[in-house]
Amino acid sequence: MEISGWIYVVVIILGIIIAATLIGCLLTILVIWTRPVLQKLVNAPLVSLSCADIISSSFGAPLLIHAFLHPGWEPPGALCWLQAYATVVLWGVSSCHMACIAVQRYFMVCTSSTLLKSKRVLFSMLSLTWLIPFLSALPIHIVEEVKVNPKLKRCGMGASTNQWGKMLPTVVSFMAPFIVTIISYALILYHVRMSKKRVGAHGSSPQNSAAERQITRMMMILFAVYTVCSMPLIVMVIFSSRVPPEAFTVGQVLMALNGALNPIIYGLMNRNIRQGYKHIRDSMLNSIV
Template sequence: MLENSSIARNWSGWELSEAPRAAWAVTALSSVLIFTTVVDIVGSLLVIVSVFRNRKLRNSGNAFVVSLAFADLVVALYPYPLVLVAIFKNRWSLGEIHCKVSGFVMGLSVIGSIFNITGIALNRYCYICHSFVYDKLYSTWNTMIYVCLIWALTVVATVPNFFVGSLEYDPRVYSCTFVQTVSSSYTITLVFIHFIVPIAVVTFCYLKIWILVIQVRRKVKSEMKSRMKPSDFRNFLTMFVVFVIFAICWAPLNFIGLAVAISPSEIASRIPECLFIVSYFMAYFNSCLNAIIYGLLNKNFRKEYKQILMFLWMPRFFVQETSKGGTEGLKSKPSPVFNNNNQMKTDTI
């Protein structure tokens, strides 16, 4: 159990023996989580429906985008509502099974998200920096295998929580979640596997892409300026922003976990509770941001969002204005910038 919290445990619930939090704190935490849950569900569904509805968006790169949206959607449908119940009741009242399962699902979503972001970065890297082998590497069949492999690795990385006993209720964040102090070795391993190593891989991929983009833009500035569309750069920028926002939202919690795991007896008691809570809810908040980023930076997703929402608001009008993008390029490729020949690729995302 947690070292810094006094909890009287019984199987009808985990009761806080400390005084309830101030009303403003409960209101703030619940408001953030309600907003995150609603936007997460709506946004993730918009992303998934957009890709399946519009053939222009149906490509290998966006297979990972759909997988990432699924990872975001899962937590909004199950763990987040349970956390809200715990916030309002100031205790965990849903029993041990829901506690363990919700913590496990939370872990699947977190690790699945970073693995999918890594898959997206590798896909963009191959498409832009190794375009001659891209079609072979990312055929429809191979892409499905990659997505399945991502989720298989996610399960493998999450299942040990049951054997280590690290899924417990943490009253500080009202969540059944990973307890950083249960096993230092497992915490350190998990931080490296699900954060540090993927971040390093993604950073390498995007750094190589940035270098190539800068080189090509300088080289072709005079003779190809008229062929360079603003959308070409924005499409690559979309997924880069998704990665940066994820790293910002999850870095505090992971660094706290790493510090606590290195020296549990000394560091755990020194972590301000406020900092710990803010880092957790920053991580929760990240799950609703990806769909917003797509809508802000990607014109094709934005167009699909509008048409889907128009259908829900005015079905008759929508029938007359069926997605024009739905008849374009079934096998169009993902986010576009340049290939190794310094030639522009087509905007398809």
């Protein structure tokens, strides 16, 4: 089967996205782990999310490129199952991370509770962001047969008629985290608005409150970018019978792009992370020269 020219463009774009994601996420992890000023609980979810982006870009995207370059190729049974399962799980992991970050921001900004200042509690939440998608997606992938979806160019459960089995990961790993995230940020915005009114009446805002709001702003932008990148493909999967293959290709490129954009958001919105990126860049240039 002849490959059209625009498919080669998509493959090149995906290759650039993979490289940018791997470099950006590895830099993010390295910067947070090595710079004392960034070794705070607030940055732990960013490290975990970067790990998820690395796994996704090093497994899912390369298989997609191979499918584009080899039309009609079907992966072996075990690989097909793993691709279908990992795709759903990693989408869910990203969604659950957004909810975890939003809940953490709510407790930090809107309450005086020290609950999420505990390493044990936060790491328990981060463990759940991985465990919930893994467990919720497992039943249907055990009892149903996975097949290659010609529109998506990947293995999946699209042909399954087990709607209840599909409902579990959809609700638990996608809908519930999305709703929790929206509610958390809505409550934060309401709290900040009320705080500004009180500040206007009684004086200036504490510096640490301004810093918390800046961190919250970065996390909200992170969620907004995630929504823009992931929601088109999720909606297309729901209405797959009415969506042309070209639209699925664009949706998958957008989904992959999210992992590359996250480190850029960190660098633009967080001065300490930006300085960490520059420090590593300068160190590498000095070692070369």
